[in-house]
Amino acid sequence: MSVEKRLLEARRWLAQAWDDWEAGKLLLERGKHAQAAFLAQQAGEKALKALWIALGLDPWGHSLARLLRDLPPEEAPFFHPLLPQALALDKLYIPTRYPDALPGLTPKEAYTEEEAKKALEDAQAVLKAVEVRLGQG
Numbered sequence: 060m061s062v063e064k065r066l067l068e069a070r071r072w073l074a075q076a077w078d079d080w081e082a083g084k085l086l087l088e089r090g091k092h093a094q095a096a097f098l099a100q101q102a103g104e105k106a107l108k109a110l111w112i113a114l115g116l117d118p119w120g121h122s123l124a125r126l127l128r129d130l131p132p133e134e135a136p137f138f139h140p141l142l143p144q145a146l147a148l149d150k151l152y153i154p155t156r157y158p159d160a161l162p163g164l165t166p167k168e169a170y171t172e173e174e175a176k177k178a179l180e181d182a183q184a185v186l187k188a189v190e191v192r193l194g195q196g
Contacts, residue, residue, distance in 0.1 A: 065113055069193055072109035076102045076186055083179050092175040093166030097155035099178035100148045103185040107145075110138075110189045123148050123185065134192075141188060144181035151178055 060068075083098035100123070107126040111118035114134070118126060123145035127138050154160035154169070161169050 065115055069109040069113035072105050072112060073189060073193060076105035076109060079105060080182055080186060087175045092170040092172055093155045095175040096151045096170055096178040099182035100151040103148045103182040106186045106189040110192060113193055121152055138188060141185055144184050147181050148178060
């Protein structure tokens with residue numbers, strides 16, 4: 060795939076990441092904290108996959124931390140500082156969605172407004188970093 064095609068595809072992934080993030084903000088406003096947190100995780104994942112695509116790599120999996128850790132060494136100085144946010148977002152992938160993921164609680168009961176806000180802030184940091192790297196920010 061040519062560099063131009065890779066960048067076009069990466070921008071499509073990043074656009075979807077921002078759309079997921081915006082949907083998460085709307086869900087937060089409606090009190091849907093678990094769903095907002097999950098969309099924050101999805102936004103971060105899609106943004107990092109956009110970066111991988113732009114670099115000509117084949118992203119796989121759902122762990123933001125792994126997607127960061129497995130970047131080429133030349134990308135590490137810019138993206139590895141986001142590891143705390145990536146780890147926090149990784150913890151939202153399963154338990155925000157499934158009623159059997161947390162003992163005795165449903166996601167609706169378990170997630171707070173503060174947690175959803177923090178998830179969206181963490182995701183936004185990832186999205187903005189990818190945006191800058193792709194020359195869009």
